[in-house]
Amino acid sequence: MIRQEKWEISLTTLAPLHIGGRDNPLTGMENAVARIRDRLVIPGPSLKGALRHQIERYLIDTYYDAKNQRWPQEHLALQPCMASAGDVSGEEASLIAKGKYRKTSDEDRKVRSGCVYPSKYGICPVCYLLGAQGLTGFVQVSFLVSEEQADALYSGRIDRAKGTIAHGTNRPYELVREGAQFKGSLTVLRSDDLRGWTFGQPRRLANDKTPDQWLQSGDWSAERILDELIVKRLEGIGAIGGYRSKGFGQIQITVKQVGARG
Ligand SMILES: [Zn+2]
Numbered sequence: 001m002i003r004q005e006k007w008e009i010s011l012t013t014l015a016p017l018h019i020g021g022r023d024n025p026l027t028g029m030e031n032a033v034a035r036i037r038d039r040l041v042i043p044g045p046s047l048k049g050a051l052r053h054q055i056e057r058y059l060i061d062t063y064y065d066a067k068n069q070r071w072p073q074e075h076l077a078l079q080p081c082m083a084s085a086g087d088v089s090g091e092e093a094s095l096i097a098k099g100k101y102r103k104t105s106d107e108d109r110k111v112r113s114g115c116v117y118p119s120k121y122g123i124c125p126v127c128y129l130l131g132a133q134g135l136t137g138f139v140q141v142s143f144l145v146s147e148e149q150a151d152a153l154y155s156g157r158i159d160r161a162k163g164t165i166a167h168g169t170n171r172p173y174e175l176v177r178e179g180a181q182f183k184g185s186l187t188v189l190r191s192d193d194l195r196g197w198t199f200g201q202p203r204r205l206a207n208d209k210t211p212d213q214w215l216q217s218g219d220w221s222a223e224r225i226l227d228e229l230i231v232k233r234l235e236g237i238g239a240i241g242g243y244r245s246k247g248f249g250q251i252q253i254t255v256k257q258v259g260a261r262g
Pocket residue numbers: 080081082083114115123124125126127128132
């Protein structure tokens with residue numbers, strides 16, 4: 001039996017928002033906003049990526065020893081990885097060198113940062129919750145779908161000289177207007193009898209070892225994880241999508257529980 005909990009995610013745009021969809025050759029729209037059929041959407045993977053970033057930042061803000069530029073030994077199991085399967089960029093390498101993110105392999109002297117198991121400190125909390133590299137996690141976020149329709153959209157173009165967006169001109173970038181409402185769901189897997197998984201508990205492998213070192217201390221109850229690492233972090237996503245440096249994409253998210261289902 002699988003037991004899941006559902007939460008409703010409500011998102012309001014506080015500024016124009018652009019999350020790219022596919023180019024549409026019929027309309028000539030080169031930078032269309034993401035949609036499914038006729039509904040405007042915020043894709044689940046975009047939201048999940050933003051949530052992942054929030055959890056990473058929260059763990060770093062809470063546990064990283066900024067003064068000594070290192071991750072404290074006693075909390076190494078809580079150090080997040082970058083969930084990257086390949087090589088990291090120069091900027092990312094410096095975050096790893098400072099100990100903010102995990103260094104998970106050094107084969108061929110290349111710096112990598114993605115959870116692997118077996119490894120000394122196991123799978124990081126972010127990968128436990130959201131999954132990584134073929135491992136499923138405990139938390140899923142759906143696509144968020146817009147409540148209203150056509151009036152949620154307008155178009156503009158990038159002013160290349162000013163780096164801003166000019167309205168109503170011939171090179172259209174679709175934008176969702178400020179004040180648009182989107183809704184979707186967060187699903188948390190509370191238990192899966194077949195796999196023997198319980199949310200907030202270390203997963204047991206065949207040899208009775210666990211990849212979930214960070215849960216061995218007993219500091220993290222399921223309710224603490226839900227509140228501190230999921231709900232508050234989702235609500236803490238302040239911006240999403242493109243042109244954020246220009247003040248676009250500011251959002252407000254609220255999360256509320258809608259009940260359990262079997
Ligand atoms: Zn990880």
